[in-house]
Amino acid sequence: MAKELNKEFFENLRLCIDENNKDVASDLLKEMHPADIAEFFEEIDIEDAKFLFLLLDHETAADVLVEIQEEERQNLLAIIPTEILAEKLIGQMDSDDAADILGDLDEQRTDEIISHIKDLEQAGDIVDLLNYDEDTAGGLMAKELVSINENLTVKQALGEMRDQAEDIDEIYYLYVVDDNNILKGTVALKDLLFSSTNKKISSIVDPDVISVKTETDGEEVAKIMEKYDLVAVPVVDGIGRLMGRITIDDVVDVIREEAEEDYQLMSGITQDVDFSDNVIRQSRSRIPWLLIGMLGGIAGSLILGIYEEDIEKYAVLALFLPLIVATGGNAGVQSSAIVVQGLASGDIDLHSMSRKLFKEFKVGLVNGLVCASLIFLYNLIFSDNFALTLTVSISLFSVVVFATVFGTFIPLFLNKIKIDPAIATGPFITTSNDIIGIFIYLMIARGIFAYFV
């Protein structure tokens, strides 16, 4: 069993740091999983993390570098001599992890480290991977995989695998290729194990393999792996040559990040920010949306200014302003969010936009009618101003219908012109919804009050 690390354990570790007790600290670190060490390093002072980092054996140190967040990683990388970093840490990692770490460094340091990696094949793999955009399948894949020629026998394949598999932690499938390295299919390890040893690989290969291209978008890779329940997917180039493989653990990160991105867009946060970030970073990530919202508020105040006389005459109009604006905003966000989610999960196809809008129009009609009827009843009972009652109901109905359709249209439209539709749930749309809501309300009010009063 993996050791459960309790409070006492961490207190002991902190004590070792304070007392500079390297021996005991070393022993304690040996009981920790690299992922736990990385998490601990993110919590403590960077000087203390450096002290502990130097006590780790190379394998663990490499794993910690892979797991830890970028900021802390830069600090740790800085204290390791380039030779050791290249030879013992980066050079021993899976090629995708090595490329991810080097991709965050400046070019000069990257070149320096790569030039110190003695295993030229490994160095070449890393250089290859650094050429791909990190958001594509090429940027996600690792070069480590077991590929066998279709002309080998099962026995030869087992031997071949033994040679190749040494550096690979986990094998899910063997990839079968022809003489030109074109991917022909897969063989499950289990099937290899239980086939007679002189059979040809080509006779046991499963040719129905799902693969992705190096330029396939990372989110698309995630959708494919999710849909077909894959734990690993081979990556091929334009002519079908096997270039690498992507494992599901890397894709889980993509899924998590994608969801976080959409969530942050909706909540109006402009950059990736953690609760643990400092006050300045927190403020910087939030102020842009607050300011865009304020611009909307100012636009709203200008529109209201046009109608200031009406408000002076019928101050009661101001009472329902927040209700109209908020309900319109809510209806719009709901529509946008459903579209954004449908696009993210691939549930929405891109044909017949007008049919989709017409359906949302019907949803808006139903919701608008329900909301308007209820507020009509409320005002009928509690207000003696029938002009107000009529104005609020009709406005609310119009605003809900408009916002529902508008909220559907915008993300579909953004998606069509290749802009991230999740932006629709963010500040621009809600703000324009607010402004249009105010405008509709006051226009309808002027008409009705002119007639009734």
Added chain:
Amino acid sequence: MAKELNKEFFENLRLCIDENNKDVASDLLKEMHPADIAEFFEEIDIEDAKFLFLLLDHETAADVLVEIQEEERQNLLAIIPTEILAEKLIGQMDSDDAADILGDLDEQRTDEIISHIKDLEQAGDIVDLLNYDEDTAGGLMAKELVSINENLTVKQALGEMRDQAEDIDEIYYLYVVDDNNILKGTVALKDLLFSSTNKKISSIVDPDVISVKTETDGEEVAKIMEKYDLVAVPVVDGIGRLMGRITIDDVVDVIREEAEEDYQLMSGITQDVDFSDNVIRQSRSRIPWLLIGMLGGIAGSLILGIYEEDIEKYAVLALFLPLIVATGGNAGVQSSAIVVQGLASGDIDLHSMSRKLFKEFKVGLVNGLVCASLIFLYNLIFSDNFALTLTVSISLFSVVVFATVFGTFIPLFLNKIKIDPAIATGPFITTSNDIIGIFIYLMIARGIFAYFV
């Protein structure tokens, strides 16, 4: 390569349905992956889906049932005789998939199907799994795994594995247990393959295995598998006996659902709803939040009613009402969203709530100051009403600070009393934020206008 299915392919398939051409339809279906068939069935009329479903071989039909959404699945299940369903479809699935499908049926039908499964071990596994809450590790796990006794030799283990592995599609690790079925560790298939055949399993076992308990929450399982990059995790009972294993593909669904849930809560949708759902379902899922928002609007109108005289006298006050309310709402949602995300990803520990609130107070001070200064400048330039200028700035500052702290406090508090903190980003908090914002604004206005005018 998996066949790329183009538009023409689907047109042909639809043509077969129209012409009742079973032979060609059968051939076309054979070229499709079960996940693609399930997706297609979700798009077409249920009668057409039934027609095609009956053409599938049993293995594919079972896979389609696993992949397809619940509504369509119920319809397909209804047309299959119980014996065939039990013997050829459910009985051939992995136990976790079988239990998931049966868990959605009513008890009588479930019992009927289970009683028709001839493989008693399989039936027993399914009954066991049905007892677990579907949101726990027990509800996620499958019974299919390869477990070997630590006292076997490598050769014996290979034989044992051959027997057990027949029903298991993918093997990631072999689980090593003692005579009491207590989990002792894992052996990678690769290591088994490359060890000399007369070695004892206990000498090559890796004892550092991370496991979860049957009652562990599904989201917790997801966090553990993400953190330690696991593709499969063994599940043990209270005394450490091996009960099953969870594979990452099931956990990917948990992660996706969790993210969607939080997203829907923030966008104010009260039940799981897809873009493809009909108008009534769409309306039903959205109206509750619209109504709660309206209640907030009505509360706002009551507060504004108290100050109606002030508004009549100083109609200009109404102009900045939307700005104050919207900015406060935005600031609150930002804070809540960051906390909700931090709690979901496990970044936020639960100690020292007061320190966290104090930090957010500082963020609120910075953001409030920036926003208030800008609106102060704006009004100084464009308005000749200094009382208004002062009122708007001071109110905006107070509202932003309040909303920032309030937006942090509520999700932390909800989490403490074991309520899903994501609710904080939904209607209740934004609505109360709106009301409090209106109140702060008008209180400050009354004070300042009384002094200046």
